[in-house]
Amino acid sequence: MARVSLKGVVKRYGAATVIPRLDLDIEDREFVVLVGPSGCGKTTTLRMIAGLEPVSEGTIRIGDRDVTDLRPGLRNCSMVFQSYALYPHMTVRDNIGYGMRVRGESRARIESKIAEAARILGLEPYLDRRPKHLSGGQRQRVAIGRAIVRNPDVFLFDEPLSNLDAKLRIEMRTEIKNLHRRLESTVVYVTHDQVEAMTLADRVVVMNSGVIEQIADPITLYEKPANMFVAAFIGAPSMNFLAVRLTGDAVELADGTRLPVPQERAAALAGFNGRSVMLGLRPEHMAGGEKGPAVVTLVPRTIEPLGPHTLVIGELAGTRITAQVDARFPCRPDEPTRITFDMNQMHVFDRETGKTL
Amino acid sequence: MARVSLKGVVKRYGAATVIPRLDLDIEDREFVVLVGPSGCGKTTTLRMIAGLEPVSEGTIRIGDRDVTDLRPGLRNCSMVFQSYALYPHMTVRDNIGYGMRVRGESRARIESKIAEAARILGLEPYLDRRPKHLSGGQRQRVAIGRAIVRNPDVFLFDEPLSNLDAKLRIEMRTEIKNLHRRLESTVVYVTHDQVEAMTLADRVVVMNSGVIEQIADPITLYEKPANMFVAAFIGAPSMNFLAVRLTGDAVELADGTRLPVPQERAAALAGFNGRSVMLGLRPEHMAGGEKGPAVVTLVPRTIEPLGPHTLVIGELAGTRITAQVDARFPCRPDEPTRITFDMNQMHVFDRETGKTL
Amino acid sequence: LAQCDPDYSGVTLKAGAQTGPFIASAVQAAGQGWAAKTCGRVEVIEFPFGELYPKYLSAMVAGEAAFDVITFAPAWTPDFAPYLAEMPASIRETEAWTDIAEVYRDRLMVWDGKHMSQTIDGDLHTLSYRRDLFEDPEEQRAFRERYGYDLAPPVTWEQYYDIAEFFTRPDQGLWGTAEAFRRGGQQFWFFFTHAASYTNHPDHPGSMFFDPETMEAQVNNPGWVRALEDYIRSVSFAPPGALNYTSGDIRTVFAGGQVAMNFDWGDTGVIAADPKQSRVSGHVGSAMTPGSIEIWNYKTGQWDRFDEPVHSPFMAFGGWQAAVPSASHNIEAAWNFIEFLSNPENSAKATVTGGSGVNPYRISHFENMEPWLSIFSEGEAEMYLAAQRQSLEAPNVALDMRLPGYFSYTEVLEIELSKALAGDVSPQDALDAIAAEWNRLTDDFGRDAQLAAYRSSMGLPPL
Amino acid sequence: MKRGAVFLLCLAWLFVTLFPIYWALVTSFKPPPAVNGGPTYLPWIDFQPTLQAWIDAFSGIRGDFVRPFVNSTLIGLSATVLAVAFGSMAAYALVRYTFRVRLLAGVLFALLGIGGFLLFRDLGLSRADSLGAAFVLALAASILANRLPLPGPVLGNNDVVFWFLSQRMFPPIVTAFALYLLYSEIGREGVKALDTFWGMTFCYTAFSLPIVVWLMRDFFQALPVEIEEAALVDDVPRIRIFLEIVVPMARPGIVATAMITLGFVWNEFLFALLLTTSDWQTLPIFLSGQNSYRGDEWWAISAAAMIAIAPMMVMAVLLARLMRSGLVLGGIR
Amino acid sequence: MRDPIKYVFIWPAFLTVLLVGLFPLIYSLTVSFQSVRLVPPMPPRFVGFDNYVSLLAQPRFWETVRTTSLIVLCSVACQYVIGFAVALALHARVPGERLFRVSFLLPMLMAPIAVALVWRMLLHSTVGPINHAFTAIGLPNLPFLTRADWAIASIIIVEIWQWTPFVILLMLAGLQTLQADIYEAAALENASAWRQFWGITFPMLLPVSAAVVFVRIIESFKIIDTVFVLTGGGPGTATETLTLFAYQEGFKKFNLGYTSALSFLFLLVIMVFGVIYLTLIRPQIEKRI
Ligand SMILES: Nc1ncnc2c1ncn2[C@@H]1O[C@H](COP(=O)(O)OP(=O)(O)OP(=O)(O)O)[C@@H](O)[C@H]1O
Ligand SMILES: Nc1ncnc2c1ncn2[C@@H]1O[C@H](COP(=O)(O)OP(=O)(O)OP(=O)(O)O)[C@@H](O)[C@H]1O
Numbered sequence A, B: 001m002a003r004v005s006l007k008g009v010v011k012r013y014g015a016a017t018v019i020p021r022l023d024l025d026i027e028d029r030e031f032v033v034l035v036g037p038s039g040c041g042k043t044t045t046l047r048m049i050a051g052l053e054p055v056s057e058g059t060i061r062i063g064d065r066d067v068t069d070l071r072p073g074l075r076n077c078s079m080v081f082q083s084y085a086l087y088p089h090m091t092v093r094d095n096i097g098y099g100m101r102v103r104g105e106s107r108a109r110i111e112s113k114i115a116e117a118a119r120i121l122g123l124e125p126y127l128d129r130r131p132k133h134l135s136g137g138q139r140q141r142v143a144i145g146r147a148i149v150r151n152p153d154v155f156l157f158d159e160p161l162s163n164l165d166a167k168l169r170i171e172m173r174t175e176i177k178n179l180h181r182r183l184e185s186t187v188v189y190v191t192h193d194q195v196e197a198m199t200l201a202d203r204v205v206v207m208n209s210g211v212i213e214q215i216a217d218p219i220t221l222y223e224k225p226a227n228m229f230v231a232a233f234i235g236a237p238s239m240n241f242l243a244v245r246l247t248g249d250a251v252e253l254a255d256g257t258r259l260p261v262p263q264e265r266a267a268a269l270a271g272f273n274g275r276s277v278m279l280g281l282r283p284e285h286m287a288g289g290e291k292g293p294a295v296v297t298l299v300p301r302t303i304e305p306l307g308p309h310t311l312v313i314g315e316l317a318g319t320r321i322t323a324q325v326d327a328r329f330p331c332r333p334d335e336p337t338r339i340t341f342d343m344n345q346m347h348v349f350d351r352e353t354g355k356t357l
Numbered sequence C: 001l002a003q004c005d006p007d008y009s010g011v012t013l014k015a016g017a018q019t020g021p022f023i024a025s026a027v028q029a030a031g032q033g034w035a036a037k038t039c040g041r042v043e044v045i046e047f048p049f050g051e052l053y054p055k056y057l058s059a060m061v062a063g064e065a066a067f068d069v070i071t072f073a074p075a076w077t078p079d080f081a082p083y084l085a086e087m088p089a090s091i092r093e094t095e096a097w098t099d100i101a102e103v104y105r106d107r108l109m110v111w112d113g114k115h116m117s118q119t120i121d122g123d124l125h126t127l128s129y130r131r132d133l134f135e136d137p138e139e140q141r142a143f144r145e146r147y148g149y150d151l152a153p154p155v156t157w158e159q160y161y162d163i164a165e166f167f168t169r170p171d172q173g174l175w176g177t178a179e180a181f182r183r184g185g186q187q188f189w190f191f192f193t194h195a196a197s198y199t200n201h202p203d204h205p206g207s208m209f210f211d212p213e214t215m216e217a218q219v220n221n222p223g224w225v226r227a228l229e230d231y232i233r234s235v236s237f238a239p240p241g242a243l244n245y246t247s248g249d250i251r252t253v254f255a256g257g258q259v260a261m262n263f264d265w266g267d268t269g270v271i272a273a274d275p276k277q278s279r280v281s282g283h284v285g286s287a288m289t290p291g292s293i294e295i296w297n298y299k300t301g302q303w304d305r306f307d308e309p310v311h312s313p314f315m316a317f318g319g320w321q322a323a324v325p326s327a328s329h330n331i332e333a334a335w336n337f338i339e340f341l342s343n344p345e346n347s348a349k350a351t352v353t354g355g356s357g358v359n360p361y362r363i364s365h366f367e368n369m370e371p372w373l374s375i376f377s378e379g380e381a382e383m384y385l386a387a388q389r390q391s392l393e394a395p396n397v398a399l400d401m402r403l404p405g406y407f408s409y410t411e412v413l414e415i416e417l418s419k420a421l422a423g424d425v426s427p428q429d430a431l432d433a434i435a436a437e438w439n440r441l442t443d444d445f446g447r448d449a450q451l452a453a454y455r456s457s458m459g460l461p462p463l
Numbered sequence D: 001m002k003r004g005a006v007f008l009l010c011l012a013w014l015f016v017t018l019f020p021i022y023w024a025l026v027t028s029f030k031p032p033p034a035v036n037g038g039p040t041y042l043p044w045i046d047f048q049p050t051l052q053a054w055i056d057a058f059s060g061i062r063g064d065f066v067r068p069f070v071n072s073t074l075i076g077l078s079a080t081v082l083a084v085a086f087g088s089m090a091a092y093a094l095v096r097y098t099f100r101v102r103l104l105a106g107v108l109f110a111l112l113g114i115g116g117f118l119l120f121r122d123l124g125l126s127r128a129d130s131l132g133a134a135f136v137l138a139l140a141a142s143i144l145a146n147r148l149p150l151p152g153p154v155l156g157n158n159d160v161v162f163w164f165l166s167q168r169m170f171p172p173i174v175t176a177f178a179l180y181l182l183y184s185e186i187g188r189e190g191v192k193a194l195d196t197f198w199g200m201t202f203c204y205t206a207f208s209l210p211i212v213v214w215l216m217r218d219f220f221q222a223l224p225v226e227i228e229e230a231a232l233v234d235d236v237p238r239i240r241i242f243l244e245i246v247v248p249m250a251r252p253g254i255v256a257t258a259m260i261t262l263g264f265v266w267n268e269f270l271f272a273l274l275l276t277t278s279d280w281q282t283l284p285i286f287l288s289g290q291n292s293y294r295g296d297e298w299w300a301i302s303a304a305a306m307i308a309i310a311p312m313m314v315m316a317v318l319l320a321r322l323m324r325s326g327l328v329l330g331g332i333r
Numbered sequence E: 001m002r003d004p005i006k007y008v009f010i011w012p013a014f015l016t017v018l019l020v021g022l023f024p025l026i027y028s029l030t031v032s033f034q035s036v037r038l039v040p041p042m043p044p045r046f047v048g049f050d051n052y053v054s055l056l057a058q059p060r061f062w063e064t065v066r067t068t069s070l071i072v073l074c075s076v077a078c079q080y081v082i083g084f085a086v087a088l089a090l091h092a093r094v095p096g097e098r099l100f101r102v103s104f105l106l107p108m109l110m111a112p113i114a115v116a117l118v119w120r121m122l123l124h125s126t127v128g129p130i131n132h133a134f135t136a137i138g139l140p141n142l143p144f145l146t147r148a149d150w151a152i153a154s155i156i157i158v159e160i161w162q163w164t165p166f167v168i169l170l171m172l173a174g175l176q177t178l179q180a181d182i183y184e185a186a187a188l189e190n191a192s193a194w195r196q197f198w199g200i201t202f203p204m205l206l207p208v209s210a211a212v213v214f215v216r217i218i219e220s221f222k223i224i225d226t227v228f229v230l231t232g233g234g235p236g237t238a239t240e241t242l243t244l245f246a247y248q249e250g251f252k253k254f255n256l257g258y259t260s261a262l263s264f265l266f267l268l269v270i271m272v273f274g275v276i277y278l279t280l281i282r283p284q285i286e287k288r289i
């Protein structure tokens, strides 16, 4: 088990620079999740760690070895691919044992390791099946089984759950988490599902266009996003953004509505008085009716009852806003509704840079 | 626009009976959503309505016509496929206009219908592009455009949003809802995403293995599921189920814990006193700490902070339980935590039949 | 149009020929002349030699008017005869008629007593040799020292092999002789030329291939065995790869200066004389193929000895012929064209046109020296024509085999010859196998019918 | 280092592949002595190139190549068009519909075919007539029989495809020869089939069909059925769906298949040898006639070979481009 | 769905094949039980199995079977090995891959007749460059087309040259269906290229390989053009293949009954080979699917 560190890593495909410059340190036994929108370079980063993709610049260290130019086989990483990459012509047993056979381990040892992995992952009944006779979740577990028999320094997971259905996804999430606890290995996990990121990670790395936007533990990410990108990316439904002007103890919306700002927040923002900023507020920090000082009138366009609560989507000062209200809160499309903002939970961002103020 | 009714419809593929017997009436202008787990027969049902799949037994009526043996073209349905099924070699304009051209409508009429559809769907700038130069959401709209120029009696949608990413999915959801309101057509919509079902439907049909488990409006489905299957299927995370014994004013768990049952519920359940039943409680109807009479001790195995709240997953009386607690509620893996159940929200099911009692 | 004589305007004759330039180009050239004269048109359709027989036969059997004129080998006449239109008598009344060498006119152009075809090319094997070698005093001295007689064109096959051995010098890129050995490469005619010398008994005409009374195959008698042994011997004096030589190849190697002599149809002489294609032009001598003192007598079963070597020049192939299928819609015009094609003037022009493939077959071809001078030096021309004419008029000239089912007979011949050449079977065994198959075929096809046909082809009266 | 070895392997095979073609090309520019005197390799260095062979070829001295060339082109194109049209239609039907053929009906066809032929012939009909009558009789009887609930196995779509493919398994000499007999019988009835454009075209169409069906089926199978269903729901007739939607979508596959078919027809030798006599000779026959009476005139042979190869070279370039974009992939199951 | 339009789609192809491809066979089958000769012309007569019997009794028939099988087996084996190797090389994205791809396809698209002519020139004992090269390095002049075993070897070589591209084409297509990530998984296990080939590539391509080899075997059995030009079946009958033999019988001797019988025996031989091949290979494939 080992630390992983990327220093000044750059990745170019021909003329296109996919990762301009990346520095990342992952502690021993840490569970780090890389998230970000599609195409932001998560997979590329993972593959560079595995050695499947050469770096254009920079160095990669695993443990105390510089592995930058080492071929994948020698880095002692295990990778679980998004597509599982099972050998379709081999049984589950052979899939799991192939690497060990390649390394020339003794038959007895191979058997015992396979048996152990199968037990941990509940794969015993399927050992003699081929991948195509397995369900998605079972395949997934075979891929993991193949990874764990290796005792790797680092586990790499590339969106391992994205092919599964919702239910299975939730189950497998838990299993992976348990596995990490049991194996005490370093894990780098890629996903673009932020729920997965939040629930699994010790630390989450939010990437965007090859650049790290923020590295933090899940709660920090949710509560103290470093910038608008992170704020919008983490949380579902997404945070609402409103262009406002700070006027000391309140913010003023484009349509003139004033929303009072709590004392302590106002104090912290004193330096930006009079500036135009972005106000961010999550749907779950709004409520139906007049329950506090900051109340707006929203004309709902769409009402989406989700069961426990209902989403009200409408326009406020020319911006589309989603509010989450209690399921029982009465509201109907096109009938103006009063919505309360919990201004304690508000976020304020610089309008140009998007940075949190 | 028209009613759709399926009477005693059976569908067999060779020896396998996919739909044992289905009766379904859809009102004129109703928006009905079929949900259910993968493979339950949603698509098959839709395709039988469209005439793409012959029924093995039973009759299908659209409006006042018996269309059971009519070929698809004559049923006057429009279908939007999961994969959009756009004609890849035609421009958007031709895609939308092709059906009309085949039907030999006049050029002027075709042009005006295309223009109208494009306006409604905001496709004007793309009329001369090929599908492969469109984004997913745009393709989606072209597929819808192709469907609406027909003025069909019935719109059929087969998981139209499942290929889109989360953000676009939410947007398109709203658009489809708006469209339905504007066109006032009968819609049958298939999805396996229950959020989609809840937010779009006038009525939701929950299917399982070719059988309809419940037909109801979204809120009823959430609050009064007809059986365990529906209860588990609707709502995320899923409802928790615990095997309990009813003892008049309380339920007794396998480990002896007793949870008091509110008066009015107890009264309603009086007839089942002493019986072993299934208790269902949604994660969102639990809370951290001791906030009411029904409190249990849960040993969390996994803690999943989601931002606004946190999921605590642990075992209670030998059953895995997911509780949703406030994000700030302090709890750590393996440290016993007190969780309060909101027994007002409890559901009780028959242990054998799964039916709601 | 006044100048159309006779008027065949609107007529298009389809003439089949082997792929050019040989024969085809002669037909083509004549076709242009004929077109100018009669306003008709001639279209030449060409096939590889190997496909010619099946194409003609299948078309004629099917009764298709695919061809108006066919050019073919005399050996096929027996198979074709039922489907051919007889030559109009008018042709036989002209002066040009008597100009045709007798062996063609009265033997090869006749089947079953009727004139069915017109020879348009003369064919027999003659010997070519390099005078620059044969007349080199150095060589002559060395030869005399080694063999005890003078180096000169061989008169017997023994001499032929002495000379061949003498000139086989792989280090100098020179070999003694070249013959065709490839299956399907005219191989068996070369073998027949050897065989004729030993088996074409002057007293028993037509006894070379079969007993002309019983139709018993003669091909395995001692004369033939000796011929085959000779033929196999030739391989060792030929350039490497000779086993794959067709008659075409032996011309190129001769013209390329790689062999001291060869025997072949008239083509070697013509090609070797052409400085554009030849490294030995100006040094080509011609002579009759060698003869033999001993000839096998099939009646007595003994070798008969003669005082002088008897030459039995072999009418190998027998020259291309032209005929008209009876299915043709233009029989009259077709014969008119053939007459035009083979008239003394046109044929003389063709004999001296390089690449026409036409060799002399009329008396006038030999007597009128002038056209030849365009390709040969005078000495060469004389020698060339003398060898040709001598052979043609030799008293013991040997005729080629013509029989119905010709290909069935020659196929087994070719196969066994190739095996013998490869050393897989002994000459005797090979020839025994051929004889057995020939007899079987004869029985299959009807012995009496075959016998009658054979006698007819050898110019013997019916039994 | 490993890449180096791989590259060397490719280079070696490239040499093996190209050298014969290079050799034919240079030989076509050699004067006769440069050929017969032993091998020469480089123009202007080893020998002085000449255009003589090409001039000869175009002037028709060694046989007129223009006509076979035109014949090959005409027959090739029309057979390709027909084979691809028929084959695509059949392949499409085999992908989108189910067919059920009773084995017994097939056997009945064969039995009635043979029996009927013999019977009619004995009744005094001519061979071609009795063949035709037997064919119609057998076909009609087996179609009817297929409707009856006969016992025995029922063949499905895969078997039909295999039936098409099994065509290719017959040694061509069997079919070519049989076809030759058939054609000549027909010819005797006055309908000329041997050595005609239609005779050749039909023959090549029939023998290209199996490959076309096989390849096109895979291409069609790869097409998403929903697109056609969308059109069906829109009340577009099947024929129009096929022509206006399926064919345009499968165009790369159709092009690839057409090129493979054209290559096959263009190069085919045996059928051409047997079934043509004069008018409709094709290029391979012309080529095989290049063995000369005078010996192998390699320069002329080379020129002729180059003429026959050239169009296929162009195709190779096109095919390679398709191959790169992975379209030939469909050819595998 | 019961849609009559499907017959419109399938009948043109079905009829064409039936009429032109299959039906003549029925006729030909009846001919094979008769003695039919065009040369010299003889009336047909029914002879039962005589044609078959006499063919089976003929050593030449068995020789051609042997020769053809030898050519087929050797050349297909080499085509497969070389073709697979080259396909692997191309798949590894060598520099200049485009050029390689185009050139590697060429031989397959050339008329076999032209190919054979060119190779006859190359193999020529005196004017051919191959013997020239061999003599230059001190080897004797090799009798490529004149000795039985060399001639067969030459034909095999030409077959390999011409048809390896077919294997390349299809194996390459097969290779493209393999997922790259499987190899990456194997690379992470530190499996060498050699092990990756035997452990992954080969078994996974086995079905494709089987199909390719099957097609090649079937097609190779039909060989005539190459032999026709290259050796004409010689020396002797050493390189005579079944098709050539049938052609000689049918179109030189016009022995039609005999030839028909020969054709059907030929069909039998191919089927025997096909069945043996399929029974050998099928378990292998099924084991892996
Ligand atoms: N071989 C390649 N050549 C050129 N560009 C590439 C290549 N591979 C990836 N890219 C580009 O690099 C960028 C990052 O790709 P990467 O696969 O790492 O994204 P990702 O974050 O994993 O996205 P996803 O969530 O969709 O998997 C993308 O813009 C992609 O287009
Ligand atoms: N052609 C077919 N032959 C046999 N079984 C089929 C066929 N098509 C569908 N099925 C079976 O019918 C059942 C219902 O399929 P259907 O496609 O209707 O499911 P679905 O509810 O739409 O599922 P999903 O959400 O995955 O699209 C499945 O079990 C499927 O395996």
Ligand SMILES: [Mg+2]
Pocket (backbone or CB within 6 Å): A042, A043, A044
């Ligand atoms: Mg990725």
Ligand SMILES: [Mg+2]
Pocket (backbone or CB within 6 Å): B042, B043, B044
């Ligand atoms: Mg579905």
